[in-house]
Amino acid sequence: MSEVKLTRNQGLVFDALQAAEAPLSAYTILDRLRGEGFRAPLQVYRALEKLLALGLVHRLESINAFVACSHPHHDHGESLVAFAICQTCGDVREFAAPAAAAGLRDWAAGAGFKPAKTTIELSGLCRACSAAGA
Missing domain, CATH: 1.10.10.10 (Winged helix-like DNA-binding domain superfamily/Winged helix DNA-binding domain)
Incomplete structure (x- = not known):
């Protein structure tokens, strides 16, 4: 960009x-x-x-x-945006998920569906909160 x-x-x-x-x-x-x-x-x-x-x-x-x-500086037009959100401390990590992106693109193509936006949000515990027994 x-x-x-x-x-x-x-x-x-x-x-x-x-x-x-x-x-x-x-x-x-x-x-x-x-x-x-x-x-x-x-x-x-x-x-x-x-x-x-x-x-x-x-x-x-x-x-x-x-x-x-x-x-x-990455073009999100063709990529999948994924986030891991900790329910305890609120930490958010953005990450790439190429296998998930490929699977969703394949499904959409097969279904004739044209996604405008793809975002995955995982909710759970981060490593630190999980280790702390939260």
């Missing part, structure tokens, strides 16, 4: 997500950016919409939150 020029609001939202240690809801982003002049949820949602379209952030459907993409 070539260098993208972000608006001020898009840049602030992206920076907030990159600095976050966990996924953020739109309202948490709004709260963190009030000092930067953000006053309405619509400001955050507009920025997130553009960042999503650019592939710079991902929406985690199961927890209604957003994370910065850990592979922002």
Whole structure:
């Protein structure tokens, strides 16, 4: 992906997500950016919409939150985006799942289905929480 020029609001939202240690809801982003002049949820949602379209952030459907993409220069158009979400500590890991992607592409082709977006979210315990007996 070539260098993208972000608006001020898009840049602030992206920076907030990159600095976050966990996924953020739109309202948490709004709260963190009030000092930067953000006053309405619509400001955050507009920025997130553009960042999503650019592939710079991902929406985690199961927890209604957003994370910065850990592979922002990768074209997600043909790839599968997968996440492991710890139910205890909230850690989120983005990872590649080429075998799963191939299986889903084969199924879709056989069914005549054209997916617009494919995201897999695994919910469970991360290694640290599992070892701690959480």
